[in-house]
Amino acid sequence: MGVLTTLHAEPPEAALNIKRRITLSLGYDEDFNSNEGMKHLPLTTIQGYSWVFDQVSKITSGEWSRGALVAADIILHMPYLGQYFNHADSNWFFEEKWWPYLPAYHEFGHARALRAFSTAKFKSYMMKVVGNNLQFNESSVLWYYLNSLKYMGLNYTAVTYYDSTLLNFRNHTQALAFWAGGLNNETRLSKEIADLTYRFNGHIAYFGPYLRGKISAISYTAKTMSGNFDFGGASDIEQIVAYYKKENKNFNMSHIQYGGWVGALLSSSTYSFIKGYWDFIHTGDPTVKTFTWNGIRLPDLNLYFTRNGLSLEVVTGYQINPNMWFNLGVETVYYPRFSGMEFTPSVRYVVPTKMYGMFDFDIGLVLNTYVYLGGHVGIEWTDPVNPITLQAKVILHNAGTYLGERNITYSRATDYQTEFMLSASLNY
Numbered sequence: 001m002g003v004l005t006t007l008h009a010e011p012p013e014a015a016l017n018i019k020r021r022i023t024l025s026l027g028y029d030e031d032f033n034s035n036e037g038m039k040h041l042p043l044t045t046i047q048g049y050s051w052v053f054d055q056v057s058k059i060t061s062g063e064w065s066r067g068a069l070v071a072a073d074i075i076l077h078m079p080y081l082g083q084y085f086n087h088a089d090s091n092w093f094f095e096e097k098w099w100p101y102l103p104a105y106h107e108f109g110h111a112r113a114l115r116a117f118s119t120a121k122f123k124s125y126m127m128k129v130v131g132n133n134l135q136f137n138e139s140s141v142l143w144y145y146l147n148s149l150k151y152m153g154l155n156y157t158a159v160t161y162y163d164s165t166l167l168n169f170r171n172h173t174q175a176l177a178f179w180a181g182g183l184n185n186e187t188r189l190s191k192e193i194a195d196l197t198y199r200f201n202g203h204i205a206y207f208g209p210y211l212r213g214k215i216s217a218i219s220y221t222a223k224t225m226s227g228n229f230d231f232g233g234a235s236d237i238e239q240i241v242a243y244y245k246k247e248n249k250n251f252n253m254s255h256i257q258y259g260g261w262v263g264a265l266l267s268s269s270t271y272s273f274i275k276g277y278w279d280f281i282h283t284g285d286p287t288v289k290t291f292t293w294n295g296i297r298l299p300d301l302n303l304y305f306t307r308n309g310l311s312l313e314v315v316t317g318y319q320i321n322p323n324m325w326f327n328l329g330v331e332t333v334y335y336p337r338f339s340g341m342e343f344t345p346s347v348r349y350v351v352p353t354k355m356y357g358m359f360d361f362d363i364g365l366v367l368n369t370y371v372y373l374g375g376h377v378g379i380e381w382t383d384p385v386n387p388i389t390l391q392a393k394v395i396l397h398n399a400g401t402y403l404g405e406r407n408i409t410y411s412r413a414t415d416y417q418t419e420f421m422l423s424a425s426l427n428y
Contacts, residue, residue, distance in 0.1 A: 019200060020047035021389070025423035030108075033115045033409040035185065036395060037421045038108050039192055042101030042209070046193065050205035051428075054286065066281045070204070077208025079219045083226035096219075102186060102212055109185030110178060116399075116411045117174035173307035177405050179239040180305035184406045186216035187263075187302050191315065194269040194290075194300050198317070202288035204280050207273035214267070217303055218260035221253040240305055247309070248336035255335055259303045259310050268298035295319040297327075306402045308333040308340050323350045327364075331402055342368035342402050346376075357384040362393075372400030372415070387427040395419040 023044050027037010053073065060066050080096040190213030193206050212219075217237075224237045237253060244251040264270055268291045276288035291298040297317040304311045313331035320326055329344035346364025353359075359381055366374035378393035397408035399415040410417050 019203075020051060020428050021425040022048070022428070023423050023425040025421065027421055027423070030111070032421070033112050034419060034421055035109070035112060035188065035407045036393060036419065037423065038105065039189065040423055040425075042105050042189055043192060043196065045101045046206055046209045047203075049209075050203040050286070053203070053205040057280075057284070057286065060284075063281050066284060070277050070281060073205060073208060077212060079212050079215055080223055081215075081219065082222040099209070099212070101189075101209070102216075105185050105189055106182035106216075109181035109183075111181075112185075112407075112409065113174075113178040113181035116408050117177060119412065174399075174411075176240065176243050176305065176307050179236050179243065181406070182236055183217050183220060183240075184304050186213040187304055188406070189213040190216075191300070191302050191313075194267070194315070197269065197272070197288055198290040198297060202273070202276070202290075204273060204276040204286045204288055206288065207276070210269065210273060211264070214264045214270070214302075215260055217256050217305075218264070221256050221260075225253055244309060244336065251336060255310065256303075259312065259335070263301045263303040263312065267300040267302075269300050292319070304331070304402065304406065306333055306340075307405065309337065310335045311402060323352075324348070340369055340402070342366065344403060354384060358382040366398065366401045366403050368401050370400060372398050372404075374398040374401050374404050382427070389425040389427055391421075391423040391425065393419075393421045395421070 021044065023040035025034075025037040025040045026032055027034035027039075028041060030038075053069075057066065057069055060069055075093055076097050077099070078094070078096060085094075190210050193202070193210040193213070196202060197206060220235075220237050224235055237256065240256075241251060241253060272291050273288055276286065280286045295318055297315075299314050299316045302313040302315065304313060311331050311333045313329050315327075315329045317325055317327040325348045327346045327348065329342075331342040331344070333339045344364060344366050346362060349361045351359040351361070359379065362376070362378040362380075364376050366372075374396050376393060376395040378391065380389055380391045382389045395407075395418070397411075397417045397419060398404040399408045399411040399417075404415070408415075408417050409419050
């Protein structure tokens with residue numbers, strides 16, 4: 001019989017000290033149009049928030065005060081779950097709070113797809129509700145993200161404006177990639193947080209952002225169904241539902257909510273974070289460790305919107321030896337009908353040296369039943385003396401795959417495209 005254990009990511013002691021990172025990436029320049037590069041901006045913010053959490057926790061003493069800190073963290077990250085749970089106009093405790101990394105990365109998801117698949121020009125705006133009117137200020141996603149740090153209310157949001165007469169997608173399925181780009185990015189962010197926790201060990205302060213991304217589709221549909229998010233049929237969810245109704249007239253928002261709850265409740269990372277809260281309250285240790293069984297990572301499930309319908313991705317892995325991991329993702333469309341399985345196997349190999357630093361290699365493939373291929377090769381180097389890591393990654397995108405559809409940076413003439421991304425991190 002196996003025993004449920006937790007994984008200490010990267011066994012070398014020096015690696016275990018890498019808990020958080022401040023990362024700068026070429027992808028912060030929107031012209032690179034890179035989800036892979038832009039992801040570091042919200043991840044850097046989330047890790048910074050966990051550092052602030054630790055500073056506050058130093059003044060707590062005992063289970064009651066730590067429990068109060070956990071309650072405050074939950075309230076600050078409370079998602080919108082429907083008119084019977086919380087309202088935009090309810091008291092502050094039950095409002096959905098403003099965290100700029102979510103709408104910024106969401107809007108970048110739309111912008112990336114529009115750049116990748118269409119010749120239409122677009123602009124990003126910060127939208128402010130003033131009385132019964134809307135006020136728009138043009139901005140880049142990066143500017144919007146930084147500027148919105150000072151706003152902590154629901155009366156600010158981001159939108160991506162485009163000239164609909166110039167939407168020139170090569171096929172109608174690419175329009176779905178545009179409308180789904182925002183919510184798919186939020187799911188991706190949740191997955192990145194879970195992977196970060198698996199790799200380095202996590203922090204309970206990651207749970208709020210993880211959960212917000214995990215149930216983003218649930219929250220969005222709840223807002224739409226409650227009438228608190230009325231864009232006259234032009235919201236992301238309404239456009240997605242209209243697209244899927246062309247294939248199945250019975251499709252509705254409830255199908256999206258069911259898939260979202262399955263993804264959230266059947267993901268092991270959800271419960272590893274909940275256990276982390278419990279451990280913190282009783283011991284003061286905020287560390288979260290991914291659940292494993294005999295070296296096998298217990299699965300996470302992620303809901304995505306694809307051209308063929310709603311899909312669920314199962315993510316797992318296996319620790320082969322102290323320095324090598326095999327990771328696997330399996331994604332399939334399950335509604336309106338089962339179709340198109342996709343496999344994303346990868347191998348990660350860590351080489352720690354005292355003189356030359358630590359080298360971290362990551363090689364993966366994308367294989368699907370439609371015989372479309374993609375993949376990536378990545379390398380990280382961590383300085384043996386200074387807390388600096390340099391990252392380089394080459395990704396072969398294929399818009400014929402679900403993963404490529406969600407992340408390709410340019411696809412106006414062909415489905416294949418190669419992306420090269422550089423980043424640098426300060427570890428702390």
